[in-house]
Amino acid sequence: SIKSSNDDNTNLNTCLNYLLRLLILKDKEGFFQYPVTDQLAPGYSQIITNPMDFSTMKKKINHDEYSNILEFCSDFELMCNNAMKYNRPETIYWQAAKRLLSTGNKSMTKDKLINLRRTVE
Numbered sequence: 373s374i375k376s377s378n379d380d381n382t383n384l385n386t387c388l389n390y391l392l393r394l395l396i397l398k399d400k401e402g403f404f405q406y407p408v409t410d411q412l413a414p415g416y417s418q419i420i421t422n423p424m425d426f427s428t429m430k431k432k433i434n435h436d437e438y439s440n441i442l443e444f445c446s447d448f449e450l451m452c453n454n455a456m457k458y459n460r461p462e463t464i465y466w467q468a469a470k471r472l473l474s475t476g477n478k479s480m481t482k483d484k485l486i487n488l489r490r491t492v493e
């Protein structure tokens with residue numbers, strides 16, 4: 373069907389908002405809801421050059437800054453990998469990031485994303 377680009381953006385943003393809500397549900401402690409501050413984590417801004425969190429991803433969706441689902445997935449992986457870089461493996465933050473990354477990726481397999489895209493049309 374002939375659709376204007378902003379319709380496509382609406383469909384994409386509907387998918388991304390659904391995926392974001394799914395991922396946020398997995399972060400029960402709220403460690404990934406907001407940017408990590410240097411007050412919470414000494415030296416964080418020196419060690420992590422590209423910070424990412426769920427509230428920033430929400431803003432990027434609302435400002436149409438994602439042009440496809442893969443860009444959204446890479447911000448999700450960036451967020452988890454930041455936590456596994458700054459924190460030591462024995463910490464609750466490293467373990468929460470590892471668990472979030474694996475359960476999150478299981479919700480965003482290729483076939484699940486294709487089915488999601490179909491339901492949104």
Ligand SMILES: COc1ccc(OC)c(-c2cc(C(C)=O)n3cccnc23)c1
Binds near residue numbers: 404
């Ligand atoms: C203890 O309660 C909170 C509340 C919010 C947090 O991040 C938004 C964090 C937090 C989140 C993180 C991460 C994600 O690395 N972190 C690292 C070191 C110390 N604190 C944190 C902890």
